[in-house]
Amino acid sequence: MNSTTNSLPWATPILVLATVDDGSNFNDAFHMTIASVAVITVLLVGSLSLWRTTSDHCIPSGPWGLPILGSFPFLTNYPELTLDHWAKKFGPIYSLKLGNQLFVVLSDPGVVKDIMITNGAIFSSRRNMFIKAQTILKGRAITSSGYTDRWRRHRRIAAAFFQPRVIDAYNGDIDIEAASMIKCMYEASCGGAVSINPARHAGRYFMNNMLTITFGMRTHSYDDPMVVEVLRMSREFMNCTGPLSNLIDYVGFLQYIPTSMRSRGRKLHSDFKKTYGDLIRNIDAKMKQGACVSHCLTKTMLEIREKEGLDELDMTMLASAFMVAGVETPAGIISWFIALVSTRPEIQAKAHAELNSVVGRKRMPSIDDLENLTYCRSIIKEVERFRNPFWLGTPHASTEDFQYNGYYIPKDTVVICNTYTMHFNAQRYPDPFVFNPDRYADDILSSSESSNLPDPYQRDHWMYGVGRRICPGSAFADRSLLLAISRLLWAFQISEVLGEPIDLTEYDGLSGRSPLPYNAMFRPRHNVSAILENVPL
């Protein structure tokens, strides 16, 4: 995040349209003509329409928007900073517009609870986004569907996979994958002699976890082409689907123009169909031949497809949603964790002391140890507060008109839970811009448990979202993250590479943010190689 992103970019309309290139490449004469018409329209009617968003009486007030574009030009880079700036100016509930779409931004835990949780029957839908919902997921995958019967059916299927006893059944698998990640990092770094980029190791750990849950399989090496393809698709999804980042989502006529974003969305849809659709067809064929297929999402979907009315596209997109949601985001948390602790030896020393006392040096931390690794858990919670990959969450949408404390929120409003402002609130988190795991010293709950606390001001953070759409994979993510992070701390002394400081402010991706690529040193703390000898790669 460079310094310019801290100030609001009050760009001229022409600059504004240049910024659109981010999502919709205006690079030929035809597109420039359309851009020019839009600019002239802006200039002609701007003075009247600038006031529109503040003139709706009971709708919460908020920043002025430009006609056609609304507040889009101010939200193209690091939108969380702009939303935070406006929260300080307009308060815990304010509105803005992108195109004709009204947004309401909520920046206080109590207000979030009153609206998104207590009134979850009204605030649990999604806007039918052009790129994410219509182009990539074709309205099928759970994450982008409206609050419909189809969503309820898909949510039931997803939730069944993350019941505590089902998660327990995967303990053996995540145990192997976390050990394999440590072994691969040890070998790739030549026993700690050379620096490595940890991102692809973290990516493959979560990828193998999700392949096991979704398709009952794992990859056995980094050279498997599936590793590259799955990680590429997950990253591409995050880069195409930021909730505020594509003007094409909000300005209808752009959807009829052959922009690069539309092509990327269509390509990603067919890539999902090819990669994950093929895996589903293979499992279907095996089941028809009576071959043994391990318990997994795909097997379940195939068994209940008629009862639940699932067609091939439903199954492919639900599997794709699992693969996207469960890989890139937790892998990003591991990357932020390494980046943040690599310059904080005192935090690592405190974690090492805990690991020495709970686990010792002769074996790795196991899943049974996790509840006693309270400081390691505090570190993760602080990473998640400090560098939430989804500062804007996945916005919800309202399905009815609603009144709240004198405000009016019309049906079809998009509601954003502004986690950046909430995570850096100095009253809740003293010295909020300091990375300090000790702030969670008395917190004994996992994050998924914390998200059910009745008092919203006591919640550890808001990374998993809120209400009826809250992340169904949170308990599984908590467990696999804690196992990975405690093993990384147990195995290695992590540090920056001399002369290559890690950038902690800039990040990659429009949603699901990860740090920019970096290398770090992983020096073994003890005889890691002997303990990992029998672990598969």
Ligand code: HEM
């Ligand atoms: C660190 C890891 C993760 C983070 C930060 C995360 C975050 C989120 C967030 C913010 C939402 C939107 C919640 C809302 O609408 O209020 C969400 C939804 C979702 N997540 Fe996760 N998630 C993570 C891991 C996972 C995993 C491992 C899975 C496993 C498949 C998963 C599956 C889903 C699904 C299917 C949805 C859509 C739910 C719906 O719309 O009803 N997530 N996640």
